[in-house]
Amino acid sequence: MKPRKPKSGAGNAKRERTLVTPEGLAIPISIASRGSRFGALVIDWLIIITVMTLIRMLIGYASAGAMNEGVNTANEAVSGAAEFLVVVQLILLFLAWYGYFLVQELGPRGATLGKRAVGIRVASRSGGRLPPEAIIARNLLRDVEIFFPLVFILVALIMNSMDMDTGNMIWAAIGWLLIFALFPFFNKDALRAGDVIAGTWVVDSPRTKLADTLSTQGAAAKGSSDVTGARYEFGEAELSIYGERELQTLEKMLRDAKPEALTTVHATICNKIGWDPGAGDERAFLEAFYGQLRAKLEGDMRFGKRKADKFS
Incomplete structure (x- = not known):
């Protein structure tokens, strides 16, 4: 019997989406409430x-x-x-x-x-x-959506307090504000x-730490595959391609993604670093790459160097 999800998660399910990156990776995300x-x-x-x-x-x-x-x-x-x-x-x-x-x-x-x-x-x-x-x-549109109509409403209220005729100015401003304020609901x-x-x-974008268990198990810890016995060791140039953002994305994929999604991620990384390890051992490859990339980024941070993403 499939476990029933709590009611509090029903709204979250409606906000779930899939973001496809330029590299073709399908990443599950959740729209902010x-x-x-x-x-x-x-x-x-x-x-x-x-x-x-x-x-x-x-x-x-x-x-x-x-x-x-x-x-x-x-x-x-x-x-x-x-x-x-x-x-x-x-x-x-x-x-x-x-x-x-x-x-x-x-x-x-x-x-x-x-x-x-x-x-x-x-x-x-x-x-x-x-x-x-x-x-x-x-950010410029935010002023048009919210700030400008609020200013018009304030000005109209001040003018009314001084017995000045503002006509339908205040109602026009309120309508303007409501149109844009209610836009996200439609x-x-x-x-x-x-x-x-x-x-x-x-x-x-919940603030979560990278769990220690992911980097201390499987190929992430040993650097070799339990399936094929192949050992994966990556050099400085290969690990320097990606940064913290890609590391977090890879962690999420290793935790949540289906095998076919990992195959796509595996192919993308191999293409980036110029490897051709073959098929059938994708998870071990990705775990090893994750473990070594994490170790490199953490080591760099100790010396005051940070690489936020692949563009840094």
Whole structure:
């Protein structure tokens, strides 16, 4: 009798997808829930608002003296130093608002602090590396989707409090906001408009450590096959092709993938490193490659060298 899955996992099953990499590898992933994406956005905005507030306070303290000294009794013009500080403040605020998302999502983790906190990351729907233009596009669209309509609503509320006629401005802004805010609820992958334009999606990325048992059993530990007795030893050049991201992917494949999927992974790695070990011993080959690649990356990290992925 097949064991029944708990009800809590029903939603997870609906979010399961298969990501096909440019190398032809089929990797199982899980689409991030809408709740986790909202939680990550709230955390990120709290961080950004805190940073921007600190910037304004620091620039305010720095410019206070210049402003007091630079006031001209005739036209009340501020000094050049105060004007310079105002420009610096605007630049820093701009970098804090846009740079926060761009710098972190362009990194190897593809995630901001908020996304890391809830265990999700941005990924390319094509399975390849995230191009800079995709990250820029999805983050610029966020302003159009959320920030601009919120500003219009705030402005309309202020104008109404001053008995100024705003017409249907506030309702138009609310409609604008709702269209984009509800967009992820009308597609199965929970994509927002920015994801559609950029060709991205947000997936689960749980923080897990590589289990010791995988590197201390089978060919990963011995370097040789229990089936054929063949010994697999890889050189520096062969192990330098891949990095931490590929190691984690290989670990997941060894744990979860079906034999036919391992055959594809085996063929891909052999093609990359120029090996032709034949067929029938794919798992032992991959276990040995995993064990030696992990040992190399861990050794490099002790000397302060990290290789995030094959592009590093």
